[in-house]
Amino acid sequence: MEFRRLGRSGLNVSEISYGNWITHGSQVEEEQAHACVKAALDSGITTFDTADVYANTRAESVLGRALAGQRRESLEILTKVFWPTGPGGPNDRGLGRKHITESVNGSLKRLQTDYIDVYQAHRFDPTVPLEETFLAFADIVRAGKVLYIGVSEWKADQIRAGAELARELKVPFISNQPQYSMLWRVIEPEVVPASEEAGLGQIVWSPIAQGVLTGKYLPGQPPPAGSRATDQQGGNFISRFLENNELLEKVQLLKPIAEEVGLSMAQLAIAWVLQNPNVGSAIIGATRPEQVTENVRAAGVKLDAEVLKKIDEVLEGVVISDPGLGG
Numbered sequence: 001m002e003f004r005r006l007g008r009s010g011l012n013v014s015e016i017s018y019g020n021w022i023t024h025g026s027q028v029e030e031e032q033a034h035a036c037v038k039a040a041l042d043s044g045i046t047t048f049d050t051a052d053v054y055a056n057t058r059a060e061s062v063l064g065r066a067l068a069g070q071r072r073e074s075l076e077i078l079t080k081v082f083w084p085t086g087p088g089g090p091n092d093r094g095l096g097r098k099h100i101t102e103s104v105n106g107s108l109k110r111l112q113t114d115y116i117d118v119y120q121a122h123r124f125d126p127t128v129p130l131e132e133t134f135l136a137f138a139d140i141v142r143a144g145k146v147l148y149i150g151v152s153e154w155k156a157d158q159i160r161a162g163a164e165l166a167r168e169l170k171v172p173f174i175s176n177q178p179q180y181s182m183l184w185r186v187i188e189p190e191v192v193p194a195s196e197e198a199g200l201g202q203i204v205w206s207p208i209a210q211g212v213l214t215g216k217y218l219p220g221q222p223p224p225a226g227s228r229a230t231d232q233q234g235g236n237f238i239s240r241f242l243e244n245n246e247l248l249e250k251v252q253l254l255k256p257i258a259e260e261v262g263l264s265m266a267q268l269a270i271a272w273v274l275q276n277p278n279v280g281s282a283i284i285g286a287t288r289p290e291q292v293t294e295n296v297r298a299a300g301v302k303l304d305a306e307v308l309k310k311i312d313e314v315l316e317g318v319v320i321s322d323p324g325l326g327g
Contacts, residue, residue, distance in 0.1 A: 001014050001015065001016065001043065001044030001045065001046075001299050001300075002014075002015045002299045002300040003015065004201070004279075004281065005201070005280070005282045006118075006148075006174050006175050006201040006203070006280040006281070007174040007175055007195070007198075007199045007200045007201035007280065008174070008199035009148060009172060009174040009199070009201075009269070010070055010289075011076065011117065011118070011147070011148060011174065012062055012076075013046070013047040013076050013203070013280050013281045014045050014046045014047045014076075014281060014299070015042065015274055015280075015281055015282065015298075015299040015300070016043075016045055016047075016270065016281065016282055016284055016295065016296045016298065016299050017045060017047035017049050017076075017078075017203065017281040017282070017283045017284070018036070018037065018040040018045050018047070018048050018049070018283070018284060018285075018286075018292065019049040019050065019195075019205060019283035019284065019285050020033070020048075020049075020050050020054060020059045020062065020285065021050075021051065021054050021059070021065055021205070021285060022054075022270040022285065028287055030062055030065075032287070032288070033062050033066060034062075034065070034066045035064070035289045036286045036287070036288070036289050036291075036292055037066035037067065038066075038289070038290040039286070039289035039290075039293055040286075040292050040296075041070065041320075042293075043070060043292060043293055043296040044296065044299075045292075045296065046074060046075055046076055047075075047076040047078065047203075047281055048063060048067065048075065048076070048077050048078065048098055049078040049079075049100065049177075049203065049205075049283050050063050050077075050078070050079050050080075050111075051067055051079055051080035051081075051083070051120075051122055052080065052081060052083075052085050052103055052107055052110075053080070053082075053083035053084070053085055053109070054107065055266040056085060056086075057085055057086075057106065057110060060079060060107055060110035060111055061110045063077075063111060064110050064111040064112040064324035065112070066114070067111075068112055072113060072114075075117075076117040076118070077111060077113060077116055077117050077224065078116070078117060078118040078119075078120060078150070079107045079111065079116055079119065079120070079121065080101040080119070080120040080121070080122035080152060080177075081095070081099065081100055081104065081107075081120070081121065081122060082094060082095060082121055082125065083123070084121045085103070085106075086112065091132045094125045095124075095125035095128050095132075095133040095136075096125075096128045096132065096133075096136075097132055097133075097135070097136040100133070100137065100140070101136060101139075101140070104116070104140050104145050105145075107119075108145060113156075113220040114144075114145075115144060115145055115146065115147060115148070116145065116146050117146075117147050117148060118146075118147070118148045118149070118150045118174065118175055118203075119137070119140065119145075119148070119149055119150070120149070120150040120151055120152050120175070120177055121137075121147040121149075121150075121151045121152065122152050122153075122159045123152065123153055123154075123155070123327070124151070124153075124154050124155070124327065125170055129141060130165060131165060134138075134149075134165040134166060134169055134171060134226060135169065137149045137166075137169075137171055138169040138170070138171045141171055141172065142296060142319070147172070148172045148173075148174045148175070149166065149171055149172060149173045150174060150175035150176065150177060150200075150203070151173075151175070151176050151177070152176065152177035152178070152192075153176075153177070153178055153179070153326060153327045154188070154327065155191065155323075155326060155327045156190035156191050156193070156194035157194075158325070158327075159176060159191065159194045159195060159200065160194050160197070160198065161199055161254065163197075163198035163199075163200070163229065165216050166186060167187055173200065174199065174200055174201065175200055175201050175202070175203050175280065175320060176191065176195055176200050176201075176202055176203075177202070177203045177204070177205060177283075178191060178202060178326060179204070179205055179206045179237075179326075180202065180204035180205075180206070180207065180276075180279070181204075181206055181207050181208065181209045181269060181272075181273060181316060181320070182209070182213060182254075182272050182273075182311060182318060183209045183212065183213065183241065183247065183251075183315065183318065183320060184206070184209060184320050185233075185319055185320065185321040186320060186321055186322060186323050186324075186325050186326040187323075187326060188200065188321060189321065189323045190323045191323065191326060192276070192278045194302035196278055200278050201276055201278060201279065201280035202276070202280060203279075203280055203281045203282075203283060204273050204281070204282050205281055205283045205284065206237070206283075207269055207270045207272075207273040207282040207283070207284070208239070208265075208266050208269040208270065208284075208303070209241055209269070210237055210241070211238070212238060212240040212241045212242070212247075212248070212251060212267075213251060213254070213265060213266065213269035214264075214265050214266045215251055215252055215254070215255060215262070215265045217248055218243075218248065218252075219248040219249050220245060225323060236311070240264075240320075244288070244318065246317070247318040247320060250314055250315055250317075250318050251265075251315075253314045254268065254311065254314055254315075256313060257307065257310050260307075261301075261303065261307055263298070263301065264294060266294065266295055266298075267294070267295065267297050267298040267301070268298075268303075269297055269298075270282050270284065270298035270309075271303055272303065272308075272311065274298065274299075274301070275302075275308065275324075280296070281308065284296075
């Protein structure tokens with residue numbers, strides 16, 4: 001495993017991080033979830049990402065139990081706040097002070113930890129003054145409940161506004177968590193430059209495009225049973241790719257490139273996002289421990305300019321890079 005500094009902060013994260021969206025508490029039984037976390041730990045992963053909304057708080061609880069007994073100082077635990085949790089009352093969502101304060105306390109209990117390494121605003125909340133949000137973040141940092149603040153799927157102007165408030169309040173604002181892959185490059189034109197200015201690094205999700213970049217989804221054929229495409233949440237994110245037969249055909253043309261550099265297609269996809277110097281870590285998910293063991297082999301891989309050029313040539317015309325589609 002290789003490690004990188006997250007943005008301009010002093011926090012080191014593993015190049016590959018383990019995330020439990022969709023899987024823990026819903027798609028995968030607890031015993032299997034624990035086996036996947038063990039495989040991640042055995043592979044050198046130290047960075048674990050979750051959110052209170054995943055499986056309506058159950059995913060945090062599963063991760064907390066799976067990590068119980070591990071040396072806390074050797075882990076980086078990330079979670080998020082914004083989406084509705086619990087019964088869905090009027091203050092059970094968003095980035096207001098009440099919801100942030102109550103949510104961080106709930107996450108700490110479920111994760112069985114005294115502090116969260118990076119606490120992330122899961123989306124931007126236009127209904128709450130940004131000053132209120134960042135003051136609440138400042139308070140939970142000062143209280144020792146959180147070490148660093150991050151965001152997820154924020155646009156460039158939102159990142160800049162948040163960074164300005166973070167500087168005023170002396171809040172360590174260090175990361176953004178966007179979707180990013182060979183196929184989905186919407187962060188490159190605006191979000192990455194804004195993040196570099198503000199000292200943020202990216203912790204990217206869906207580096208294999210919900211499995212599309214493994215090549216298992218074939219044009220004109222139904223998705224394999226048990227795949228992300230058959231999950232209600234995962235299917236919503238993957239549908240834009242599966243409905244594009246030209247895209248699925250071009251993905252198949254990546255196979256010889258992967259073989260040329262001695263990687264599986266999933267490893268090639270993960271290694272590709274890690275070539276971006278603003279990316280601190282790529283999040284992988286898994287339903288089986290073997291998937292973790294295979295995908296971590298993308299850590300430390302360097303793809304030369306000729307390989308990157310071949311990938312761009314193969315995917316020309318199907319890459320999505322409109323910054324307006326982010327967030």
